[in-house]
Amino acid sequence: MNQLQVQGHSGHSTIYIDSAISELKNLRRGRRMFIITDENVYRYHSTLFPDADEIIVVPAGESSKNLEDVSRLYERLIDADIDRNTLIIGIGGGMVTDLAGFVAATLLRGVACGFVATTVLAQVDAAIGGKNGVNIKGYKNLVGTIRQPEFVINDTAMLRTLNDDQFINGLSEVIKSGLIADRALFELMETHGPQIVATRQGLLGEALGRAARVKVDVVNRDEFESGERRLLNLGHTYGHAVEKITRMHHGFAVAIGMVVAARLSVQRNMLSADDAARIEQVIAAIGLPVSVDLGTDALMDAMRKDKKRQSDKVNYVLLDAIGHAVVTPIEYSELERTLDDLRRPHA
Numbered sequence: 236m237n238q239l240q241v242q243g244h245s246g247h248s249t250i251y252i253d254s255a256i257s258e259l260k261n262l263r264r265g266r267r268m269f270i271i272t273d274e275n276v277y278r279y280h281s282t283l284f285p286d287a288d289e290i291i292v293v294p295a296g297e298s299s300k301n302l303e304d305v306s307r308l309y310e311r312l313i314d315a316d317i318d319r320n321t322l323i324i325g326i327g328g329g330m331v332t333d334l335a336g337f338v339a340a341t342l343l344r345g346v347a348c349g350f351v352a353t354t355v356l357a358q359v360d361a362a363i364g365g366k367n368g369v370n371i372k373g374y375k376n377l378v379g380t381i382r383q384p385e386f387v388i389n390d391t392a393m394l395r396t397l398n399d400d401q402f403i404n405g406l407s408e409v410i411k412s413g414l415i416a417d418r419a420l421f422e423l424m425e426t427h428g429p430q431i432v433a434t435r436q437g438l439l440g441e442a443l444g445r446a447a448r449v450k451v452d453v454v455n456r457d458e459f460e461s462g463e464r465r466l467l468n469l470g471h472t473y474g475h476a477v478e479k480i481t482r483m484h485h486g487f488a489v490a491i492g493m494v495v496a497a498r499l500s501v502q503r504n505m506l507s508a509d510d511a512a513r514i515e516q517v518i519a520a521i522g523l524p525v526s527v528d529l530g531t532d533a534l535m536d537a538m539r540k541d542k543k544r545q546s547d548k549v550n551y552v553l554l555d556a557i558g559h560a561v562v563t564p565i566e567y568s569e570l571e572r573t574l575d576d577l578r579r580p581h582a
């Protein structure tokens with residue numbers, strides 16, 4: 236079986252690629268086990284769940300990621316006499332893994348946890364890396380920790396129940412992984428992206444495995460985000476602003492953000508216009524958006540408010556080649572000046 240290893244200061248994590256939820260039985264190693272999942276995952280996949288001491292189902296959607304829900308989870312687990320030899324399992328997408336990871340990291344000052352990632356986004360990004368957290372006062376993940384899950388199981392078969400939008404939403408992060416660190420992965424998506432979307436088979440496993448490896452490698456070099464890990468934010472500065480204003484899916488907004496980052500890279504003579512056009516084509520070919528009609532003022536406002544701490548500059552991730560990204564501090568004032576122009580389609 237294909238495995239990747241995260242060797243973090245906050246713990247060691249094994250990522251089981253192209254694995255199956257049935258592996259949970261072995262990885263449990265006789266411990267008491269509490270499963271946290273959401274309504275959608277429970278509806279589609281509960282028959283695959285192993286026996287557990289309790290299965291706690293939270294409403295689907297980002298609104299469950301808050302301190303009130305965390306508190307309710309603490310109380311249920313305490314009432315069930317959880318102890319430090321218990322295993323907490325999050326089965327779901329990024330919302331569930333963030334929530335379950337945070338509960339496990341903080342209750343009793345840390346209980347072992349593992350994840351079964353059921354979305355593309357979680358399998359290549361959200362479930363890997365140890366960051367967990369909940370939202371507060373409209374800020375995403377402002378309360379959280381970094382602590383590695385004991386394991387992540389990526390079950391490709393569970394991706395079949397995702398609708399098309401959810402599926403291509405996650406492929407946005409696959410393209411991102413190719414752009415920042417794996418040119419061959421970008422080219423795989425360039426050649427086979429539409430076929431992967433149509434069949435959800437074939438080279439899907441290869442693409443997901445390569446993208447997960449990019450994440451693992453970056454986390455292994457910079458677990459606490461003092462430098463390189465920021466590269467994973469390619470497309471996210473602009474993307475978060477778009478997501479906040481329009482409520483569009485995260486990966487859709489990041490796709491638009493990656494197109495903007497590519498154009499900004501061309502403008503700074505870091506990337507060729509041909510490469511930027513290729514990036515736009517790969518994104519569009521799998522059905523992701525490449526632009527959105529929003530005013531610069533609204534976008535700038537949302538970008539400035541994305542992080543609680545204010546500064547004149549933003550660490551923007553740009554590309555100096557397909558497969559190589561660089562973090563570049565850019566003054567908001569410069570960004571504002573160029574944004575109108577960048578949002579116009581190429582002539």
Ligand code: GLY
Pocket residue numbers: 360361362363364365366367
């Ligand atoms: N759990 C997501 C991350 O660490 O990036």
